[in-house]
Amino acid sequence: MNVHYEIATPAHLSALLDLQEAFYAIDHYPFNHPKAEGVMRHFLQTPALGIIWVIKPAPEAEAIGYLAFTFCYSFEFGGKIAFLDEFYLKENFRGRGLGTQILSYALEQAKALGLQVLHLEAERHNQAGKALYHKFGFRDHDRHLMTKVINSEQEKEK
Template sequence: MVNLIQACENDIPMILEFMKDFYAIDHYPFKPERIRPNLHKLISDNSIGRLWLVEYSDQKVGYLALTFGFSFEYGGRDAFIDEFFIKEGFRGKGIGKLVLKLLEPLALEAGVQTLHLEVEPHNSAGNQLYLNAGFKGNDRILLNKAIHK
């Protein structure tokens, strides 16, 4: 049995551990001092998104962060699956597929018209999961520019 459990403040230490493992996969810098305040924001303000723990057979095995945006092209509120992580040892069991099925009605309930995500090119299992779930490439390149101090 797979469930999405909305995260609360008490879950932050566990989520940070999941994030540390997730970021290590692709050698992303892990800065808990920068991440922790944003976890507090996402947990306390449903207008910017949602944060869930992934539960499998009564164990917390990962997390999913969904952040909201707005797009004329996509019909209003859209959302970005900002982070989606399942612990090693629990991958390949169909958990990701079930999480994405659980996510869609929750996103619709929040007024989301379109879901977006990005996936590393080398992550063939992730790419296949998302394609099988109905995600499609849009022949565009996602560009980023950090504008913080």
Template sequence: MNINYQKAAISDLTILLELVEEFHETENLPFDKNSDRNVLIELLRNESFGQIWLILQKDEVIGYIVLTLGYSLEYRGRDAFVDEFYLRPKHRGQGIGTQTLIFAEEICHNLGVQALHLEVDFENIKAQKLYHRVGYQKHARFLMTKLMNEEA
């Protein structure tokens, strides 16, 4: 399996928007091409917010992973969040997800990240199994969110 990762740049915006739209459709998340385009540009231009990585098999882009950065007293410093992680359906179940999560951990290590978080839908049992297998654990807490802007 020949999988490579390429840090996304503004020049990758077209393929990123295509992948984000596929992911949001799959996960029943809202997608607005203009808003999502603007948010992607902002993230790509400011690495203090995080990084986006394209997942490639040979020369074909087959997915992406977004790592956003924060800071946590509980975790003693910088933490990160897998904000979005998407593989096109025909590339799933081949170990690429596991390899990509290991890659994300390497990136986090290089960035001095103390803890890497992610969220998964309660119904997405396949993804839960993958995440457990590579060391992610459930918390005795719920992730709760309050939108501070109606556009979000």
């Protein structure tokens, strides 16, 4: 099965929020729909922040997943880098080799965008995801990703 990729626009907002809510539910992350809508809308209207691809089995079909790059800059890695911040595929489409196909596409896009490095996070329990990422050359950087919440609204949601 081949998939179709569309660069997300505000017209995809509702579908993206449905997918994101399902993604967050996997690990019981809080999902505040009005807040998520505002964050997603801002992201989609601000191309300098990154890019989201909506994944579909065919151009006119319903979305089955999405892939989001968020951009930043690194002195260590020599320029523009990105986080593969979110990568979600509906459960009934997993296990068919689509993850491999989609990650190949993501790496092609990373090169086309002139990225030096692509980072990602994987949940410790996500063995299938980690195996896929290792297959594509992603490695544990032997560092800890550490987070400090700055916005008090974020802290309230944790």
